[in-house]
Amino acid sequence: MVGNNVIAVLSSHKAVKEVIDTQGNSTADRPQTTIGDTVTGGVHMAQAHSDDPRWLTLRRAVRSVLTKQKCEEHWPIQRAESIQFMFDTIHDSHSFHKHVKRYTLSVISSITYGCRFPRFDSKECADFYAMVDKWSELMEPGRHPPIDLLPILKLIPEKFAAWRQEAKVVRQMQHQLYFHMLDCVNDRFKHNQGVGAFMEDIIQKKDQLGLDRELMAYLGGVLLEGGADTTASYLNSFHLAMVAFPEIQKKAHEEIDRVIGPDRIPTLEDIADLPYVRAIIREVHRWRPGAPLGLPHASTEDVHYNGYVIPKGSTIFINVWGISHDPELYDRPEDFWPDRFLKNEFGTRDGVDVSAWRDKLIFGGGKRICPGTNLAYNSINFNTTFLLWAFNFEKSVDPVTKRQFTPDVWGYSKGLFIMPNKFPSEIVPRSSGHVELITQSLQDSAGLYAQFETQLDTDDKNYLESIRRTASEF
Numbered sequence: 001m002v003g004n005n006v007i008a009v010l011s012s013h014k015a016v017k018e019v020i021d022t023q024g025n026s027t028a029d030r031p032q033t034t035i036g037d038t039v040t041g042g043v044h045m046a047q048a049h050s051d052d053p054r055w056l057t058l059r060r061a062v063r064s065v066l067t068k069q070k071c072e073e074h075w076p077i078q079r080a081e082s083i084q085f086m087f088d089t090i091h092d093s094h095s096f097h098k099h100v101k102r103y104t105l106s107v108i109s110s111i112t113y114g115c116r117f118p119r120f121d122s123k124e125c126a127d128f129y130a131m132v133d134k135w136s137e138l139m140e141p142g143r144h145p146p147i148d149l150l151p152i153l154k155l156i157p158e159k160f161a162a163w164r165q166e167a168k169v170v171r172q173m174q175h176q177l178y179f180h181m182l183d184c185v186n187d188r189f190k191h192n193q194g195v196g197a198f199m200e201d202i203i204q205k206k207d208q209l210g211l212d213r214e215l216m217a218y219l220g221g222v223l224l225e226g227g228a229d230t231t232a233s234y235l236n237s238f239h240l241a242m243v244a245f246p247e248i249q250k251k252a253h254e255e256i257d258r259v260i261g262p263d264r265i266p267t268l269e270d271i272a273d274l275p276y277v278r279a280i281i282r283e284v285h286r287w288r289p290g291a292p293l294g295l296p297h298a299s300t301e302d303v304h305y306n307g308y309v310i311p312k313g314s315t316i317f318i319n320v321w322g323i324s325h326d327p328e329l330y331d332r333p334e335d336f337w338p339d340r341f342l343k344n345e346f347g348t349r350d351g352v353d354v355s356a357w358r359d360k361l362i363f364g365g366g367k368r369i370c371p372g373t374n375l376a377y378n379s380i381n382f383n384t385t386f387l388l389w390a391f392n393f394e395k396s397v398d399p400v401t402k403r404q405f406t407p408d409v410w411g412y413s414k415g416l417f418i419m420p421n422k423f424p425s426e427i428v429p430r431s432s433g434h435v436e437l438i439t440q441s442l443q444d445s446a447g448l449y450a451q452f453e454t455q456l457d458t459d460d461k462n463y464l465e466s467i468r469r470t471a472s473e474f
């Protein structure tokens, strides 16, 4: 118990199933976050309270664009963005973390707004990550006084309450970006240049859905936020694991060479024939879950579990980290060991009772379950296969001492969503044939990219010209 607020931490699959899924009507709320609400004005879907009718409206709208079937329609641009991600990695492997960020944001922005970002430094992409960095800093646990636990602290005047000043800055950054992105769609629309983007549909249905300009702007913004750093966290943890554990990478390469070979680019369907790659994906999620405690839920009624009462108004966390590292469930829980998922589907020790198993724990649960799961899986499955097919991930070597640099597998950012710290590595194409196929595919995708490039600024256009020239000279 903290202040007058009970905090329940669910540390088993059974507890998550019974509290979050089965009693989902009573556990779909979010705890009060005064700082968050000061930033977003209460219109942010992931923070909204479950009795706010706008949350349901926003959630329905978001789900409509992220169904399994819709995600199949998004597949061509997702694949084309991956091709640029590989091309960028070939030409500047030391900026891998930037390529990951550009890729994840550009995919979701293309789907949501019909605008892609060819560079990490594309204006909106840079503005987005600058905002996210400031926002994460602001929300860092312990950075500001606990105003939600001790509401009297809200009375402290603004000039002595740093959180208020910082919240204003983040709010301004969000408004500038999210309204600007909405205006871009409106402009295109006026000139009959629609590309079938999600926000075009939303603008047409805004009266029917009861969405004003601010709600529409935040609807798009929440998708950018949800789709960017989460998938990036997975891709960066995958990179870390491949550099740190070369013997595992070797086994994955053997499988990929056997099933796909060097003469064609992988497809999304290949994943069905790659059990070891699938095991790696599951192990990355288990080993370094992107949201180790999920996003907090809150109860709107007393909730009963196993003889306990979780009172109305409690904050509830899903202990994803604790469950995925539980030595009673997993052998060698701290090790990165994908082979555990070849032994059985859940990767568990022999004899573990999996009757109450709750799969996909990393995406949360109940009525708040992540609506981006289908899109995220397509990205993760394809890029894991593609990266392993295309590259050798190697430890970097100090040019003076000639010693290899082994990355710190515990070096992560703090917060609700975690990300590995940047670390040096070498990412080397597996052959000139691989480079040729990726380069050719980048050129072949020019028509597809063009649909999402109608509003680029001069710097972006110049950049595209330069990479396309490089590709054609290859």
Ligand code: HEM
Binding pocket: 045, 046, 047, 059, 062, 108, 222, 223, 226, 227, 228, 230, 231, 234, 290, 291, 294, 295, 296, 297, 362, 363, 364, 365, 366, 367, 368, 369, 370, 371, 372, 373, 375, 376
């Ligand atoms: C590996 C990738 C991802 C992970 C690990 C992840 C994880 C999560 C988690 C843990 C939650 C909270 C669920 C809960 O409260 O129980 C969540 C919510 C959410 N996610 Fe994701 N997510 C991912 C990708 C995405 C993508 C690609 C999108 C959209 C394009 C997205 C959009 C959202 C939204 C809008 C919410 C808020 C839902 C609500 O509060 O009603 N996520 N995600």
